[in-house]
Amino acid sequence: MSEDLKILDEVTNSDYKWGFVSNIESDNAPKGLNEDIVRFISLKKSEPEWLLQWRLKAFRHWLTMTEPKWPNVSYPEIDFQDIIYYSAPKKKPTLNSLDELDPEIKATFDKLGISLIEQQRLAGVAVDAVIDSVSVKTTFRETLAELGIIFCSFSEAVHDHPELIKKYLGSVVPYTDNFYAALNSAVFSDGSFCYIPKGVRCPMELSTYFRINSAGTGQFERTLIVAEEGAQVSYLEGCTAPMRDENQLHAAVVEIVSHTDANVKYSTVQNWYPGDKNGKGGIYNFVTKRGICLGDRAKISWTQVETGSAITWKYPSVILKGDYSIGEFYSVAVTNNMQQADTGTKMIHLGKNTRSVIVSKGISCGRSQNSYRGLVKIGKNASYARNFSQCDSLLIGDKCGAHTFPYLEVANKTAKVEHEATTSKVGEDQIFYCNQRGISTEDAVNLIVNGYCKEVFNQLPMEFAVEAQKLLSISLEGSVG
């Protein structure tokens, strides 16, 4: 084995640094799933009847569905009766005072590096933190409220803004959409809601932090973002979980509605526990994310940095309904050890002169498998629609795999669709060149991979980009010997 391969091998053997378990008392539902559990969750959240009925419809529909088998991933069958569908920290914190926040939860967030203290104003980030199933604290709510911006947990929104939830819930991702979206619709426990009124430009980054803490639980959060005409918002999402031997399910749904001239930017840094190097444990991240550009000149931009999870199954998509609307997808997906990722996007062009850009950077190391799967669909009325896709794969070592599955469906002759794809290896020549300039192999791999991801990192807000780079280097640790 050459030196580089040895290094690759070692770098892929790093430990997960967010693997702590917080000792927070939690209030769990019994294991398993049936209508009673759905009712239990709805009751726990004191939901209105219409929402319970919606959940039950979703649940009944879910029963008729089967797990999708088309992704290029393999895992043992999931026993959906062996999962706890609701887990809430027991001491329910009041939202009025930080002092009343459970010190353990606070310590957890401190470890994660997200301070809930309003000093965060300096960083200009408002945070909604979700532990297991419940949204714990939303910072800066008052500041935002002055502008008419609503940023709160999903359950609160159900109570305080039912008309908005009723109008938009399931409007982009209906519960019939797919197996996991249906499951989420039945059992979702909390999440974030964000509403930007007409003409308002959100003055700070909004951020949600998700963490799965309890054993044997699934996390099913729902995020709904609505930007009214001419509104603008940048939304960040971060995720971590403790190390556990068993696999945990995370099936979230994110819906974005962007009205005329509105602009929504959604950035994710996903770092769920990926499992150990033999593939034991880790999160199954089966997520449905979709946005719709409802009005003309609306824009939705997805940026994701996926470094965690045992399995990632995720296609943040944009439906380009309004004329001249724009959809963007920038992605870095890293797989190491035994991780598997099948991720990409769907750009559905319905309106005229709609434009979409896809930049996907896959990085595979260890014995991992990394697939890009993307659909570009041009409807028959989408005259002069344009898409540009670039899908690059980078291989580190010789035991991993990279795959690309691009799908193109073009029903309008005036459309212009471009697809570029490359596959490359981190070359021994590149590493040696860096070595010869005094740079260690591990630093060299980081440098090379960061260079490769630059286009995507440039899309991230500054602080997030720094975090993404750090995460990337941690994920790559041990990938080179």
Place this chain on the structure above:
Amino acid sequence: MLSIKNLQAAVEGKQILNGLNFEVKPGEVHAIMGPNGSGKSTLASVLAGREEYEVSGGSVSFLGTDLLEMSPEDRARAGLFLAFQYPVEIPGVSNANFLKTAVNEIRKARGEEILDSKAFLKLMNEKMKLVEMDKAMTQRSVNEGFSGGEKKRNEIFQMAMLEPKLSILDETDSGLDIDALRIVSNGVNALRTPDRSFIVITHYQRLLDYIVPDFVHVLYKGRIVKSGTKDLALELEEKGYDWIKEEIAVGA
């Protein structure tokens, strides 16, 4: 500075260096010439620590330590620099960022303080002049889309930034036009000091008009078979290598 004794090395099972002896003292410039396949680039690679090259015998001492025991990055940090014959491209990594990482790694190894961005920029601006390099080049990705001449100039620029004790120039002149050759040579000459040494590997005497060597050696079949002053290079230019090959054949 550098002392090579009876060095034997192979690549992919093929023996290339066959008991090479070679000595470089501080401040000296040695030119190594020789026909294709004589082992010139192999020597450069072995000294820099490229892994595919297997050392089967002999010793190399660099500044009193066993060079062959060191990793490639430690050799670089100790002050050994290789100007590559074919510099590698690193997309997305700016020249400046790359060099800042390299410079600071080497400074760390020397026990010097790490340069902050301001000090680094100052150093960079100063050294850029040496090779008449355009500022825009420092913001471009390492060697990506560089012309052959720009790549070689970039190698010398890196050398100037890293201030090595021993520099090995592996056919830096190949593919250069007259102007680039002059610029590259001026860069090298500006770095010549009484305690810095150079090994210049080349096919052409022309380069040695610009970088005047103290010694010229002929490498043939993995051994240094003839050494002399810069006049030897002129003689080679005129007569080729056959007469040396014949001498050896007679000697054997």
